[in-house]
Amino acid sequence: MNIQYVHGDCLFTRINKNIKQYEYLTEDIRAEVIIIGGGVTGAILGYYFSKSNIPCVILEKSRIAHGSTSITTSLLEYELDSNALDLMSYTSKENIIKSYKLGVKALDEIQEFIANHGNKCDYRKVDSLLYTSKKIENKVMEEEYYLRKEAGLPVEFIDEANNPFSFDLKSGVLGKGAGAVIDPYKFTHQLIEEGCKMGLKVYENTEVIDIKYSDNDATVETIYGYKVKGKIIIVATGYNTSFFTKRAFGTKSTAFNIATKPIANLDDIYKNIVIKDNKVPYNYFRATNDNRLIMGGEDVNFIPDIYNEELCINSYNKLEQRLKSLFPHLKIEIEYRYCGAFASTQDNLGFIGKDPDNSKLWYCLGYGANGILFAILGGMMLTKLYSGEVDKDMKLFKVDRFDN
Template sequence: MDLVYGTPYWPSTYKSDVGYSSLETDISCDCLIIGGGMGGALTSKLLSQRGFDTVVIDKRKIAHGSSSANTGLLQYTNDKTLTSCINTFGEEKGVRFYQLCREAMQHLAEIAGSLKTDPWFIPRNSFCFASVEEDVALLEEEYRTLQKYGFEAELWEADQIKNHFPFEKPAALYTKGDAEVNPYRFVQALFESAIQHGARIYEQTEMIHCDYDDEGVWCYTPKGKIRAKKVVYAAGYETQEIKKDRGAYLKSTYAIITKPLPDLSSWYEQAMIWETARPYLYMRTTPDHRIIAGGLDEEIPDQDQRELRAKNQGDVLLEEVKSYFPLDALEIDYVWGAVFGNTHDGLPLIGTHPEYPHSYFVEGYGGNGTVYSMIAASLIADAISGVENEDMKLFSLTRTSKPSPA
């Protein structure tokens, strides 16, 4: 699958001193992780820390799949509001999902602070505005719901927005406890840490297929076999080529990053900005004074149209940014498109599947993929360690598209 088209920015920000080879012999391990992106990196760190002999393989170079296209907005709030989660899943499950996202944000902050390589993890607040007047009631209801269940949020009215930003909107939610990150540096730093705990990483090593028996898994690669007691599939959106999930679907999304700007003082607290419209526009800044903007989700274009489509959609995104921040020096420096996955019910897919023995899946589909990957890594590390966690059931791969309320 062609996951990324165009030129992502993040790989230009980090040159690794660590070289990864491809697998050219037969090996064995406790846990095999298939996928060298965010899900695989977080899971490898937790498993190796717990003393499991962990091997990671990726058919590309490490972090050169979706992680290179990730725009690095980390939020406990979701594409699916807490109000909507409660309406869909019931109060207990809906609130627990948001609690897990908030706990994952805290866990990500702890991990980021422990890494040798700086992942550009910076605490930020989030600003979600009403795209149209009709969406104000939705934000008001969500504000009351967040407050009721202990999630810190402020409801801003039009005058307050006008006093803090160079644009006008009828209302917004201002939430705290989020962060921005450089996902490429984060993945590289996580693997560097996992190596310190004994993990072995092989890039440009493709899984051809896996066989299962009573004792574990045989994974076949072009030049060697891997014998593992457990396997974690962290292949991101390419999981759909391994195991098609009826509750998941894939789209194309687009992003730009501007050239460095001399002045971003009009951007209040460098908050991460998004909106109630679907698909939504989102924007954030970077430590080197650039603006990242993304959105315009659509059906995946034909192969020969993707590069051109990314460029055209990039131009649209730049005009959107200018409408909010009319800065003289706004120019595109990097533009890219990428495959983006979501689920029909709004929750990621995490855990086991009856047709894949000794296996776990990390499918952090949705706008909060890194947060979901953190939840998945924690749950799977617990499961492999023999710790039962009821939260895994919330993300079952075999759930119906619309779970019954609790």
């Protein structure tokens, strides 16, 4: 079944015009590393492997950055989907702190990429806020604050008395300079552009339809019959992995997003921050460079093959009401509504590494709300692994960590 992973009018693929297109594959080729999937994850891998002088190719079945990458909200922050107290039912405090610090490392990498190659993707370093509007959750916010403070992360505790925002909150944790935003479509193209300068090959409209493994190689067959031979393949196909393995990765849901028209009088405080509430499922929002607000949330169980219009309209309306209730003083007009698959894991981390049963089948899957940062870590860790060095933190992302 050809499952539809993205629905609706996606902001980033609509507002970005005249972006480079790539050829489809018209000959048999060789590369050491075959990256399957041309979303932000594939682009990150292509960049990191090329930077390490490892010949690699990206094969994308449709268009670059038109999968989940086109609907990501692109809130880049070290904190995870759930607050630390909730996460402690599934993982240790040490692992949570380690994950936060790895998130900071990934954010620094993005900043360095921008410093080296220029800002062509609307990158902005911002603060992050996790807040609650329920008094009963104040304790949870306090725990989150102390955990981060003890870990040496720059945080401030916000409560009703020092709330600088225009909406009501009971308490919250403000991460100073703890986040960033990007245009994910432009970022993906910039990564590929830089990768190509270092030898990366990229083919669009080139679906992988078969893979054969031998002792020394993996050979991939593409839709028009041309083959790519390499040492390993890396699955960077987002939430769509069933063609490559029977292994189940995470729990799928459908997540919804709305984006407003540019807002003339958007308060400055909202231009430099990414905001998430502590609800289940949570809502999150941030501003774009042209002063739109993007809000996401209202996740429901994954809708695989049918477009349930009523459910979607209902979810978009809920998001719109929520945004309007937060900003009654602003003229909010919704211009884009879109939704798609999202997958989460119990410990909120993605999957990076080799298949336990096949050393030529590798994965880089940015599951959870920090998918882009996990892909950056994947780029760093997998290039090292290819050169024979195992990153000590890679075990957090082990592919078989939930196996019994």
